[in-house]
Amino acid sequence: DGGITQSPKYLFRKEGQNVTLSCEQNLNHDAMYWYRQDPGQGLRLIYYSQIVNDFQKGDIAEGYSVSREKKESFPLTVTSAQKNPTAFYLCASSAKQGYSNQPQHFGDGTRLSIL
Amino acid sequence: EDQVTQSPEALRLQEGESSSLNCSYTVSGLRGLFWYRQDPGKGPEFLFTLYSAGEEKEKERLKATLTKKESFLHITAPKPEDSATYLCAVQENTGNQFYFGTGTSLTVIP
Numbered sequence: 576d577g578g579i580t581q582s583p584k585y586l587f588r589k590e591g592q593n594v595t596l597s598c599e600q601n602l603n604h605d606a607m608y609w610y611r612q613d614p615g616q617g618l619r620l621i622y623y624s625q626i627v628n629d630f631q632k633g634d635i636a637e638g639y640s641v642s643r644e645k646k647e648s649f650p651l652t653v654t655s656a657q658k659n660p661t662a663f664y665l666c667a668s669s670a671k672q673g674y675s676n677q678p679q680h681f682g683d684g685t686r687l688s689i690l
Numbered sequence: 691e692d693q694v695t696q697s698p699e700a701l702r703l704q705e706g707e708s709s710s711l712n713c714s715y716t717v718s719g720l721r722g723l724f725w726y727r728q729d730p731g732k733g734p735e736f737l738f739t740l741y742s743a744g745e746e747k748e749k750e751r752l753k754a755t756l757t758k759k760e761s762f763l764h765i766t767a768p769k770p771e772d773s774a775t776y777l778c779a780v781q782e783n784t785g786n787q788f789y790f791g792t793g794t795s796l797t798v799i800p
Contacts, residue, residue, distance in 0.1 A: 579733075617777075620787060665734070678722075683732050683733045
């Protein structure tokens with residue numbers, strides 16, 4: 576079955592530590608996205624990528640970094656510069672937008688907590 | 691300024707009691723409006739895409755409609771398994787970003 580796989584499901588970060596969240600898709604989608612979800616807030620965009628080796632900052636990129644070396648993979652690193660990293664992180668992908676309306680499809684998230 | 695506002699924040703229904711969820715948006719040019727269902731601890735599950743005012747989509751007990759400034763998700767004779775958070779998102783003509791509302795948490799009581 577095609578889909579988006581996020582790992583790990585739960586992750587704990589120590590003070591001063593960088594952690595990387597994995598996102599893999601086998602939907603042959605061009606675009607991939609990372610969102611952060613906090614209670615009572617809508618999904619907020621961290622980074623997105625429309626094509627391999629290219630990505631753009633979203634609304635809350637500070638303290639995060641990404642890479643897009645392969646079409647299938649879009650890992651997110653939460654750096655020590657992100658002072659409030661506790662949240663539910665969601666990865667999504669969609670077919671190339673162009674002029675058509677392609678919905679995003681989501682993985683099942685990674686819950687990150689501070690030790 | 692919020693581009694997408696959903697109401698109510700929470701809704702409790704008796705099984706079989708029909709109701710509607712609202713999603714209003716302020717983007718200038720709409721490329722698409724999307725409805726998702728999210729269960730606790732899971733990622734959002736895609737339900738519908740609406741493109742233009744007057745459009746309607748149906749799936750089982752759910753029906754989504756779109757006007758120029760808002761969308762409604764109508765739930766007919768809901769069952770307990772319809773309990774979830776329903777999210778609305780819009781995409782503007784000018785960009786590649788999606789803007790999400792904060793969701794409506796629906797609880798259907800047997």
